[in-house]
Amino acid sequence: MRxxxxxxxxxxxxxxxxxxxxxxxxxxxxxxxxxxxxPAVSYDNDLGFQYGLLSNIYWYGTGENYPxxxxxxxxxxxxxxxxxxxxxxxxxxxEALSGISRNARLLADVTWFRDLTMDFSGFNGRKxxxxxxxxxxxxxxxxxxxxxxxxxxxxxxxxxxxxDVPESNVYWQAGFTLFDMKIESVHRNELRRSLPDTATxxxxxxxxxxxxxAQQSGGRDCFLRASIGIDSRDNEAFAxxxxxxxxxxxxxxxxxxxxxxxFLRATLMHRQYISxxxxxxxxxxxxxxxxxxxGRVPFxxxxxxxxxxxxxxxxxxxxxxxxxxxxxRNRIVADGVAxxxxxxxxxxxxxxxxxxxxxIGLNVFGDFGLTTQEYDVDLSGxxxxxxxxxxxxxxxxxxxxxxxxxKIHMNTNFIISADFGKSVRKDDGKxxxxxxxxxxx
Numbered sequence: 001m002r003x004x005x006x007x008x009x010x011x012x013x014x015x016x017x018x019x020x021x022x023x024x025x026x027x028x029x030x031x032x033x034x035x036x037x038x039p040a041v042s043y044d045n046d047l048g049f050q051y052g053l054l055s056n057i058y059w060y061g062t063g064e065n066y067p068x069x070x071x072x073x074x075x076x077x078x079x080x081x082x083x084x085x086x087x088x089x090x091x092x093x094x095e096a097l098s099g100i101s102r103n104a105r106l107l108a109d110v111t112w113f114r115d116l117t118m119d120f121s122g123f124n125g126r127k128x129x130x131x132x133x134x135x136x137x138x139x140x141x142x143x144x145x146x147x148x149x150x151x152x153x154x155x156x157x158x159x160x161x162x163x164d165v166p167e168s169n170v171y172w173q174a175g176f177t178l179f180d181m182k183i184e185s186v187h188r189n190e191l192r193r194s195l196p197d198t199a200t201x202x203x204x205x206x207x208x209x210x211x212x213x214a215q216q217s218g219g220r221d222c223f224l225r226a227s228i229g230i231d232s233r234d235n236e237a238f239a240x241x242x243x244x245x246x247x248x249x250x251x252x253x254x255x256x257x258x259x260x261x262x263f264l265r266a267t268l269m270h271r272q273y274i275s276x277x278x279x280x281x282x283x284x285x286x287x288x289x290x291x292x293x294x295g296r297v298p299f300x301x302x303x304x305x306x307x308x309x310x311x312x313x314x315x316x317x318x319x320x321x322x323x324x325x326x327x328x329r330n331r332i333v334a335d336g337v338a339x340x341x342x343x344x345x346x347x348x349x350x351x352x353x354x355x356x357x358x359x360i361g362l363n364v365f366g367d368f369g370l371t372t373q374e375y376d377v378d379l380s381g382x383x384x385x386x387x388x389x390x391x392x393x394x395x396x397x398x399x400x401x402x403x404x405x406x407k408i409h410m411n412t413n414f415i416i417s418a419d420f421g422k423s424v425r426k427d428d429g430k431x432x433x434x435x436x437x438x439x440x441x
Contacts, residue, residue, distance in 0.1 A: 030357075031063030034411055052078025052086075054437075056414055061095075067235060067412035070095040076313070083116040083190055088313050097161070105162040107175075111154070111313055116190055118152040119319070119329035120202050123302070123375040125396035129389070130331065130427045143198045146186045148328070150202040152218070152300075155180040160225070160308065173227040173308050177250075181218035181300045204390070208381040214258075215298050223252035223263075227308050237413040238345075238439065239273040240282050250306045252295075263295030265335075267306040271441050280347040280361075286441040291336035291373050302375060303330045305339075318369035318399070321434035325367055326401035326421025328429035334396075336373025341440060342366045345407075359409040365440075367421065371396035400424040407439070415439065 035057040054076035058069045074090040088111040097104035122128025133139035134147045160175030185203055188195050205211045229246030233239035247268050254262035267290040274283045290305060303316040305323070317323030318339055319331035347361040374396075379387055403421030415438050422431040 030060050030066050030411055032060060034058045034060065034356075049081040050078050050435075052076065054078065056437075058411075058413060067237070068094070069413065072413075083192075085112075085114045086313055087112045090310065101163065103164040103166055105164070107158070107160040107162065107309065109156070109158040109310055111156045113152075113154040113156075113313060115152045115154070117146055117149040117186060119148055119331075120150045120200075121148050121319075121328060121331050121333070122201060122205070122390070123299075123377055124334045125332045125369075125371040125399065126427065127371075127374070127392050127394070127396060129392060130328065130429075132426060132430070144196050144200070146188075146191075146195060147198070147200050149186050149200060151184040151186050153182040158310070162308070164231075169230050169232040171229055171231060173225070173229070173246075173248075175225050176222060177225060177306075178220075178222045179301060179304075180220045183216065183218040183300055201390070204386065208379075208383075208386070210377060210379065210382065211299055215300065218300050219258035219298060221252055221258070221298060221301060222256040223250045225250050225306065225308075229308070233273060235412065237415060238347075238409065239284070240275045240279040241273055243270070243272045245270040246308055248306050248308060254295075257298075261296040261298070263297045264293040265297065265306070266291055266293055269307065282345040284343045284345055284439075284441070286339070286341045288337075288339040289372070296376075297335060299333075299375070302333045302335070305337075319429070321419070321432065321436055322440065323367070324369050324399065324401050324421075324423075325365070325403055325419050325434060325440075326423045326429065326432045327367070327369070327399060328423075331428055332369045332371055332396070332399060334371040334373060334375045336371065338370045338372050340368040343405075343440070345439070347409075357409075357411050359407075359412075361407040361409070363405040363407065363419075363439075364403075365405065365419070365421070366400070366402045369399040399428050401428070 035055055037053070037055045039051065039053060057073045059071040060066050061070045071093040076086065076088045079085045088109070090109045092107050094105045096106040121130050130148065131141070133141040134143045135145045136142055137145070157178040158175065160173055162171055162173045164171045185200060206216045225248055227246050227248040229244070231244045232242035233244055234241050247266065249264065249266055251264045252262050267288065269286070269288045271284070271286045275281070276283055288305060305315045305317065307315045315322060317330060317332065318337055319327040320329035323339055343363045343365040345361060345363045347359050350357070350359045352358070379391065401421045401423040403419060405417060405419040408416045417438060418435045420431070420433050423429050
C-alpha cells in the first residue's frame with residue numbers, strides 16, 4: 001500500500017506540473033487546458049490491484065465559468081491483478097452543440113470491460129443463498145473460490161443529448177445505450193491459481209435452465225432512454241447545495257435484441273446536497289428506485305442501473321464500489337430494486353500547490369439496498385435437493401453497509417476517492433476497499 005500511495009502522489013505532482021499556467025490562484029479561477037495524468041494504480045476489493053494509465057483533460061475556455069468546464073475527455077486503459085481489463089473513453093461537453101443551442105449538452109461513452117470473475121449471486125437478494133463457507137478454503141464446506149463468479153465481456157456505447165430549459169433548473173435528455181454482452185463459465189486456465197473443477201452457481205443455473213437457454217451466453221441489446229429532471233447543484237464535482245433528481249424511461253424493442261423479448265423500465269433517482277453551516281461540510285444523500293414496467297429484462301441486463309451520467313466505468317449492482325460499498329457486487333439483482341446512500345462530507349483543508357488548487361476531505365457513509373420487484377425465476381427443472389440448498393422462500397430484507405472515505409481534490413473537478421465499507425450481515429460479503437475517481441454521486 002505504501003508503493004500505491006507513492007505512485008498516486010507522483011501522478012498528482014505530474015498532473016499539477018503540466019496544468020497550464022492561466023490560474024488566478026487568489027480567485028481560484030482557471031482558463032485554457034488543465035489535465036491530470038495518473039498511473040491507474042488502485043485497489044478494488046472485488047477486482048484486486050489495478051495498474052494502467054488514466055487522464056482527464058478539461059477545457060475551461062476563458063475561465064469565466066470556472067470551476068465549470070466547457071469540455072471534458074476522460075481516457076483510461078488498465079488491467080487488474082486477477083486478469084480483468086478495462087478500456088474506456090468518456091466525453092462530456094456543454095459547448096459541443098452550442099452551434100445548435102447554447103442550452104444543449106453532449107455526453108458520450110464507449111467502454112470495453114473483460115471481467116474474468118464477475119460476481120453472480122443469483123436473483124432477488126436473500127432469496128438466493130449466499131454462503132461464504134462455499135468460497136472459504138478454511139471451511140469444511142469449501143467448494144471453490146469462484147462459486148459465485150462467471151466470465152463476462154462487455155462492450156457498451158452510450159450517447160446522450162441534454163437540453164437545459166432556459167431560466168430554470170429543468171432539463172430533459174434523450175439517448176441510446178448499446179450492450180454487447182458475452183457470458184461464460186469462468187476460464188479457470190486464465191487464473192493464476194489452480195482451482196477445483198467444481199460447478200459454479202452460474203453452471204448450475206445453466207444446467208437446470210434457471211437461466212433461459214437463449215440468454216445463457218449473453219446477447220446484444222439496444223434501448224432508448226428519455227429523462228426529465230431538475231438540477232440545482234452549485235457544482236457538479238463537489239456540490240454543497242441543491243438537488244439533482246430525474247425520472248428515466250428505458251425502452252428496448254424486441255427487434256433490437258438478439259432475443260425476442262423487449263422491455264420497458266423506469267428509474268427514479270433523487271440526490272440532495274445540504275450545507276451544514278459552511279461549504280466545507282455537506283450532508284448528501286441519494287435514493288434510487290428502478291422497476292420493470294412490462295416485458296422481460298434479460299438476466300445480464302438486470303444488474304445495470306439506468307443513469308443519465310456515469311461517474312465510473314459501470315453503473316451496476318446493487319453491491320460494490322458504486323452502489324453499496326462493502327457488499328458483494330451484484331448481491332441484489334431483480335426486476336425492481338431500491339437503493340439509498342447517505343454521506344457526511346467534510347473538506348478538512350484547502351491549499352495551493354504547484355499552481356493548482358487542492359483540497360483534502362473525509363466522508364462517512366451508510367448504504368442500503370432492497371428488492372422491490374422480484375425477477376421471475378423458473379425452478380421447475382431444479383432437483384429438490386439443489387432447490388433446498390440454493391434457494392430460500394419468503395421475501396428479501398434490507399441490506400446494509402457503512403464505512404469511511406478519503407478524498408483528494410485538484411482544481412475542484414479532478415477527485416481521487418478512497419472508500420472502505422463493511423457489510424452488516426455476513427451473507428452480503430465481508431468488507432471492501434476501493435480507490436476510484438469522483439464522489440459516489
